Amino acid sequence: MYQAVIVDDEAFIVEGLKNAIDWEGYHIEIACAVTSPVLALDYLKNNQVHLLITDVSMPEMDGLSLLKQAKELLPLLSVIVLSAYDHFEYVRTSLRYGAENYLLKPLDPDELADTISQLVNHMQEREELSKTYGRAMLNFRSTFIENWVKNSLSTEDLRTRAGLLGIDLEAGHFFSVIFSSLNANSSTMSRFFDHLLSYLPGSYLGHFYFANPTCLVCVFTALDPQSLDTSVFLKDIIKASAHLRLPVFASSGNTVKHFSEVPLSYQQAAAYQFLKYTPIPIHIYEESKSLEAFLLKFQAAYETGNPDTVLQVLDTLYTGKIPAPFSATLSKAILSVLLAHLNLEPEDMILQHPDLLQLLKDFPSPGSTVTDYKGYMAEFYKYLHSLDDMIKQSMYPCVDAVIKALEKFQDKDISLKTLAHKLNVTPSYLGTIFKQQTGYYFNDYLTEARLLHAAHLIEHTDMKMKDIVERVGFSSQTYFNRSFKRFYNVSPVAFRRQKKVK
Known part of the structure; x- marks a missing residue:
C-alpha cells in the first residue's frame, strides 16, 4: 500500500479528506493526518511516504515551505497542494517546487479521485524510472x-x-x-x-x-x-x-x-504498441485511414460473439482482389480491434498469456500473400476466442461479481468498500485481486463504467444531461463533462448530436 500524509490547519478539512474518496481502492493508506505541518514534517523525516496533501495557508508553516522541505527529504514524493485561493503565484511556486497538482477548496471528490488515480500511475512509473534514469527525467x-x-x-x-x-x-x-x-x-x-x-x-x-x-x-x-x-x-x-x-x-x-x-x-x-512483438519495425496510423469500412464490418461480426460469423467475414475481407500490402495493413488494424477487448497493456498481455507472444512473432513477413494473411488472422481470432473463454472461467468469483455489479449499474454509490462488505472480504484484498485479474485499479474501472453507462443513456434516451450526471454518480456536471471529453475525445452534447445524425 502507498503511504499518504494529509495536513491542514482545519481539523474538519482533514477529516473530510480522510473520507472524501475510497483511498483503499487506489491502494493508498492514510498513514498520518494532522493539523500541524511541523508534525507532518517530523513524520516525513522518519517514515517512507509516497504522497503528501497539504494546505497552502497554515500558521506554523506555510504549505509551500513544507513542500520544499518535504521534496528535499523525499525527492520522489508526490504532492498535492490545496488552497482556497486561485492565486497564480501560488500555483507557479508550487509547480516549481515539484507539486503534481494544485486543487481549489472546496474540493470536488471526483476531481480529487481523478488526481489520485493519475498520481498512483505516476508513482508506479517513477519507481521504475528512478532505478534507471534517476531524477533527471522526473521533472x-x-x-x-x-x-x-x-x-x-x-x-x-x-x-x-x-x-x-x-x-x-x-x-x-x-x-x-x-x-x-x-x-x-x-x-x-x-x-x-x-x-x-x-x-x-x-x-x-x-x-x-x-x-x-x-x-x-x-x-x-x-x-x-x-x-x-x-x-x-x-x-x-x-x-x-x-x-x-x-x-x-x-x-x-x-x-x-x-x-x-x-x-x-x-x-x-x-493502440498499435502490441506490434512491437511482431517483426514489424514501424506503424504509421495515417496509412490506415482507408480501412474504416472494413473495420466496421469486422467489428459488427465480432460483437455477435459467433465464431462462424467472424470467420465468414474474415473470408470476405481477404479476397484475391486486394493487394498483399493492403492485407498487411488491414491485419494490423484487425489485430488492434481484437487485442483491445483484452483490456490489458501490451506488457501485461505477454506476461499473463505467453502463447500470445509466439503468435505475434509469427505475423506474416513482407512478401506474404493475401491467403497467408487470411490464414493468420483466422488462427489469431480462434486463439483469442478460446483465451477469452479461459479468462472468464478462471476469474475469481468475487472479481466476476464486481464486474457484473458494475455492468448492471443499479447503485450509483457503489464503492470498493461496499462491494467488499457484500462479498465478505477486505477492501484491500478485493482491490488487489481486481487489479491482478483486470489490469485496472477498481476506481479507474468504476469511472470507465460510469462513462460507458452515461454514453448509453445519452445515445438511447432523451434524459437531460444533469439527470444523467446524477444517475451515473458523478458529483458535478463540470467534472463529468471533463471526464467524458477525455475518454471519448468529444463533449457529451457533441456525442449526442453525432449519434442522432447517424
Missing part, C-alpha cells in the same frame, strides 16, 4: 507532456503550464509517436534518445517523457509542415537505428492541427 516538463497526451489537464491549465515551460501550443501540426524496445537493457533507449535528437535540428521540435525505461513518448511538430514528410522522417530514424543495433519499434498517430487533438494522436499510436 515538471516530463509530467506536463504526459498530462498533455493523456488529456489530464483543462485547457486553461494546459496553456498556463505550457507558458511556464516555453512550449508553443499554437505551433500546430503535432503528431504523437511512441518508441519502444524489447531490450531490457536501459542503455538501449538512452542511446536511441541521443540518436533521435540528432534528427530534430532545423526540421522538428520534440517534447518527450519516458513512460517506462523501455518506452519513450514524443510529441513532434514540424517547423515547415509543407516541405516535411513525417512518414519519411520516422522510417529514416528506425532504419538508421537498426544499423546502429538499436532495435526500436515506432508507432505514430495522425498529424493534428490543434494542441487539443494531441491526446487523440497519442491514443492512435498507443
Whole structure:
C-alpha cells in the first residue's frame, strides 16, 4: 500500500479528506493526518511516504515551505497542494517546487479521485524510472507532456503550464509517436534518445517523457509542415537505428492541427504498441485511414460473439482482389480491434498469456500473400476466442461479481468498500485481486463504467444531461463533462448530436 500524509490547519478539512474518496481502492493508506505541518514534517523525516496533501495557508508553516522541505527529504514524493485561493503565484511556486497538482477548496471528490488515480500511475512509473534514469527525467516538463497526451489537464491549465515551460501550443501540426524496445537493457533507449535528437535540428521540435525505461513518448511538430514528410522522417530514424543495433519499434498517430487533438494522436499510436512483438519495425496510423469500412464490418461480426460469423467475414475481407500490402495493413488494424477487448497493456498481455507472444512473432513477413494473411488472422481470432473463454472461467468469483455489479449499474454509490462488505472480504484484498485479474485499479474501472453507462443513456434516451450526471454518480456536471471529453475525445452534447445524425 502507498503511504499518504494529509495536513491542514482545519481539523474538519482533514477529516473530510480522510473520507472524501475510497483511498483503499487506489491502494493508498492514510498513514498520518494532522493539523500541524511541523508534525507532518517530523513524520516525513522518519517514515517512507509516497504522497503528501497539504494546505497552502497554515500558521506554523506555510504549505509551500513544507513542500520544499518535504521534496528535499523525499525527492520522489508526490504532492498535492490545496488552497482556497486561485492565486497564480501560488500555483507557479508550487509547480516549481515539484507539486503534481494544485486543487481549489472546496474540493470536488471526483476531481480529487481523478488526481489520485493519475498520481498512483505516476508513482508506479517513477519507481521504475528512478532505478534507471534517476531524477533527471522526473521533472515538471516530463509530467506536463504526459498530462498533455493523456488529456489530464483543462485547457486553461494546459496553456498556463505550457507558458511556464516555453512550449508553443499554437505551433500546430503535432503528431504523437511512441518508441519502444524489447531490450531490457536501459542503455538501449538512452542511446536511441541521443540518436533521435540528432534528427530534430532545423526540421522538428520534440517534447518527450519516458513512460517506462523501455518506452519513450514524443510529441513532434514540424517547423515547415509543407516541405516535411513525417512518414519519411520516422522510417529514416528506425532504419538508421537498426544499423546502429538499436532495435526500436515506432508507432505514430495522425498529424493534428490543434494542441487539443494531441491526446487523440497519442491514443492512435498507443493502440498499435502490441506490434512491437511482431517483426514489424514501424506503424504509421495515417496509412490506415482507408480501412474504416472494413473495420466496421469486422467489428459488427465480432460483437455477435459467433465464431462462424467472424470467420465468414474474415473470408470476405481477404479476397484475391486486394493487394498483399493492403492485407498487411488491414491485419494490423484487425489485430488492434481484437487485442483491445483484452483490456490489458501490451506488457501485461505477454506476461499473463505467453502463447500470445509466439503468435505475434509469427505475423506474416513482407512478401506474404493475401491467403497467408487470411490464414493468420483466422488462427489469431480462434486463439483469442478460446483465451477469452479461459479468462472468464478462471476469474475469481468475487472479481466476476464486481464486474457484473458494475455492468448492471443499479447503485450509483457503489464503492470498493461496499462491494467488499457484500462479498465478505477486505477492501484491500478485493482491490488487489481486481487489479491482478483486470489490469485496472477498481476506481479507474468504476469511472470507465460510469462513462460507458452515461454514453448509453445519452445515445438511447432523451434524459437531460444533469439527470444523467446524477444517475451515473458523478458529483458535478463540470467534472463529468471533463471526464467524458477525455475518454471519448468529444463533449457529451457533441456525442449526442453525432449519434442522432447517424
